Structure formats: C-alpha cells, structure tokens
Amino acid sequence: KNQVEQSPQSLIILEGKNCTLQCNYTVSPFSNLRWYKQDTGRGPVSLTIMTFSENTKSNGRYTATLDADTKQSSLHITASQLSDSASYICVVVPLGGGSYIPTFGRGTSLIVHP
C-alpha cells in the first residue's frame, strides 16, 4: 500500500526560528511530490510541487527538498512567523495507472509562539 509518513506529528517553535518537517513515502513510481499548508478550518493550499528529477524547490520562506533514492522529502521554514501556524501536509502523486490520485500524509501541526 502506498503510504506517506510525516514527522514530527506536532512542533512548537518561537517566532523567528527555523524548522524542518520530514516526509517519508513508499509511493513508487511517483509523478510528483507536493507540500500543502492547511490553516485551521480551511482547505489545503499548495506550497511547492517537485517532480522526481528535482532536488529542491523554494516558495518564499519555504524550501522543499527531495531525495528520490531514499524516498524522503523535507520542508524547511525560515524565520518563522505567527501566520505559519498551520498543518503542513506532504502529498505524493503516483505515476501510472491513469488515476494520478494523490496520497496524503497526516500532516505536521506547527505552532509558532511569539
């Protein structure tokens, strides 16, 4: 079964600090890997999309990395802000089969304290 595992489950940091969220997956082969941000009570919003041939992708203070050999991805948040408090979800889209149905991790809940 294709799985996406994220760690840590939750994380609390002080405003201005950096943090790194981890994602391990077993989906193979895969088309692309995405990171989403989901604010409480809202729908997920796309942060980054990487194909299997990409190693890194940045979006402002968010930088995602991908190691397709070890099937690991990380999301690094620089100089955190209070508005970064949210759930960050790793999503892997499989290749082939025609459905391209994304598999979602359970997310890492990030709380940024002032």
Next chain:
Amino acid sequence: GAGVSQSPSNKVTEKGKDVELRCDPISGHTALYWYRQSLGQGLEFLIYFQGNSAPDKSGLPSDRFSAERTGGSVSTLTIQRTQQEDSAVYLCASRDTFPGNTIYFGEGSWLTVV
C-alpha cells in the same frame, strides 16, 4: 469563479437523513477530487473524476456514498442514511488536464451528523 467553491459550508443533519454536498471546480479544470477529513486526521480519498472517463470510486467507504459530475463541471457528493461516523469535513479539489499541475482545494463542507 476564481477558486473551487463548495456548498454548504456547514451542514448539521439528523442521523438517517440524506445530504448533498456541492462542488464548483475552477472553470476549465478537467480533474475533480473528493476527499474526507475527520478531526485531527489526514485527508481520505473518496472519488476522482477525469474528463469523460469513468470515475475512480475506489475510495468510497460504503454504498451510502455516491457522487456525480454533470457536464464535466459541477459535482455533487451524496451521502444516504447518514451515520454519526460520517461527520467530517468534505473537501473538493480540481486540477487542469496535466497531472503535474497544482491541485486547488475548496474550503470544505463541514458535516455534523447528530
């Protein structure tokens, strides 16, 4: 519209009643997904529509759940004889033709079965 629109945003229904949830995808998007998210849980795939192809219904949890997509645009998710365990946020998402492109989510329909 500019984004994926879902209605109703909130629905409280009595156990045993039927409910319909509506999704208006982004204009021109051929792919449409329904996901379910229970409190504190990850997104659970329900059903996927792609153009005129037969939908992938592999995620529907029981025969009480069904979905339609009329004219390749608006989609309706129907839950018959609702149960308390159906209480969740139902998220709709759409994407244009290319599988590598961004998947955009609506804000969800919050369903509470009492």
